[in-house]
Amino acid sequence: MDIKSGHSSPVMTDSPPLSSARLTIRQNRIPYSSAAALSQNSNLLLTVPRKKTGILDDVKSNGWLDAMKSSSPPPTLVNKDNFSTEATDMTYREWMQLKYPSALASFEKIMSFAKGKRIALFLDYDGTLSPIVEEPDCAYMSSAMRSAVQNVAKYFPTAIISGRSRDKVYEFVNLSELYYAGSHGMDIMSPAGESLNHEHSRTVSVNEKGKDVNLFQPASEFLPMIDKVLCSLVESTNDIKGVKVEDNKFCISVHYRNVEEKNWALVAQCVDDVIRTYPKLRLTHGRKVLEIRPVIDWDKGKAVTFLLESLGLTNCEDVLPIYVGDDRTDEDAFKVLREGPNHGYGILVSAVPKDSNAFYSLRDPSEVMEFLKSLVTWKRSMG
Numbered sequence: 001m002d003i004k005s006g007h008s009s010p011v012m013t014d015s016p017p018l019s020s021a022r023l024t025i026r027q028n029r030i031p032y033s034s035a036a037a038l039s040q041n042s043n044l045l046l047t048v049p050r051k052k053t054g055i056l057d058d059v060k061s062n063g064w065l066d067a068m069k070s071s072s073p074p075p076t077l078v079n080k081d082n083f084s085t086e087a088t089d090m091t092y093r094e095w096m097q098l099k100y101p102s103a104l105a106s107f108e109k110i111m112s113f114a115k116g117k118r119i120a121l122f123l124d125y126d127g128t129l130s131p132i133v134e135e136p137d138c139a140y141m142s143s144a145m146r147s148a149v150q151n152v153a154k155y156f157p158t159a160i161i162s163g164r165s166r167d168k169v170y171e172f173v174n175l176s177e178l179y180y181a182g183s184h185g186m187d188i189m190s191p192a193g194e195s196l197n198h199e200h201s202r203t204v205s206v207n208e209k210g211k212d213v214n215l216f217q218p219a220s221e222f223l224p225m226i227d228k229v230l231c232s233l234v235e236s237t238n239d240i241k242g243v244k245v246e247d248n249k250f251c252i253s254v255h256y257r258n259v260e261e262k263n264w265a266l267v268a269q270c271v272d273d274v275i276r277t278y279p280k281l282r283l284t285h286g287r288k289v290l291e292i293r294p295v296i297d298w299d300k301g302k303a304v305t306f307l308l309e310s311l312g313l314t315n316c317e318d319v320l321p322i323y324v325g326d327d328r329t330d331e332d333a334f335k336v337l338r339e340g341p342n343h344g345y346g347i348l349v350s351a352v353p354k355d356s357n358a359f360y361s362l363r364d365p366s367e368v369m370e371f372l373k374s375l376v377t378w379k380r381s382m383g
């Protein structure tokens with residue numbers, strides 16, 4: 001990820017660039033992601049000087065609109081129930097076979113590599129443990145999925161890493177034995193009684209039983225600024241039907257999933273107007289959401305490294321970290337596992353072809369659940 005510092009837009013280029021050769025060949029065959037990512041990447045790299053020329057010109061010049069349009073598959077390609085058409089199914093199978101094999105079909109291969117190693121598991125929340133739904137407050141996790149996570153955590157240290165506030169994701173998952181990293185990794189919490197083992201972590205009593213947990217919050221100095229920006233965003237988007245501004249503690253999400261497409265430019269303009277006066281904040285694109293967060297050298301990848309260190313599992317030959325996630329922000333973690341000293345496997349959850357730093361793929365949360373169950377069965381079979 002690159003912050004285009006000094007450029008007109010604080011937007012980060014957070015999709016891995018697609019090779020232009022591949023794009024030329026496949027543009028018509030990979031209907032959603034390639035074409036969308038092409039337009040997104042080429043626009044985000046523009047360095048058009050910022051000038052107030054009116055809503056459309058302004059948000060177009062910094063590439064926001066294209067990124068907003070490409071942030072979820074168009075409904076014509078993936079229907080309401082997320083079942084794709086026959087043509088896209090073929091494209092998907094081809095993409096999976098050639099680039100990101102199914103982690104279920106490749107389970108034995110993954111496990112042959114895991115033999116004699118300690119697995120550490122990192123799980124994104126939205127789109128990974130819970131399906132994407134229209135209303136962010138209703139992204140509940142099924143009790144079957146909760147059991148699967150609970151079981152897997154009996155055998156492997158497990159962390160939930162989410163863009164949401166830590167409190168919110170804890171409320172959804174509701175398992176006290178896990179590590180949690182909210183606000184894209186900027187708010188890390190150990191399970192009760194465990195320590196994060198870092199000089200800047202602090203112990204607090206959280207739950208009703210008064211149990212102690214350890215917290216690490218590298219962006220805490222940004223809290224007053226984030227609170228101010230949150231108020232401004234709520235106020236400035238108030239009249240746009242369908243907008244939802246979500247307080248994620250160290251980050252803010254501005255959802256436009258339920259906003260009429262003709263008003264997306266207006267949403268982008270409101271956000272731009274507010275954050276342009278805050279050079280210490282940056283903007284990233286998620287699934288039908290604009291995410292505002294502090295400019296610090298911290299992301300989900302850094303959180304994974306931090307947690308591995310806390311667990312005493314860093315730089316160990318006998319450790320296999322596995323990260324499962326569906327979003328662009330998960331790419332930072334996939335990259336760390338692909339390139340960093342803590343080699344492991346990223347598993348991308350996606351029902352449409354897209355480029356990723358992951359090694360494997362799973363189609364949707366139900367496949368994630370199967371994968372978690374398979375991990376448990378495998379571990380039990382090892383005795």
Ligand SMILES: O=P(O)(O)OC[C@H]1O[C@H](O[C@H]2O[C@H](CO)[C@@H](O)[C@H](O)[C@H]2O)[C@H](O)[C@@H](O)[C@@H]1O
Nearest residue numbers: 125126132133134136139162163253257287289
């Ligand atoms: O890192 P994650 O756990 O994947 O969180 C990323 C964002 O997820 C949520 O928004 C997304 O899911 C919603 C519920 O399915 C959906 O309505 C929305 O359109 C998606 O963008 C969450 O609300 C955001 O705050 C997170 O940043």
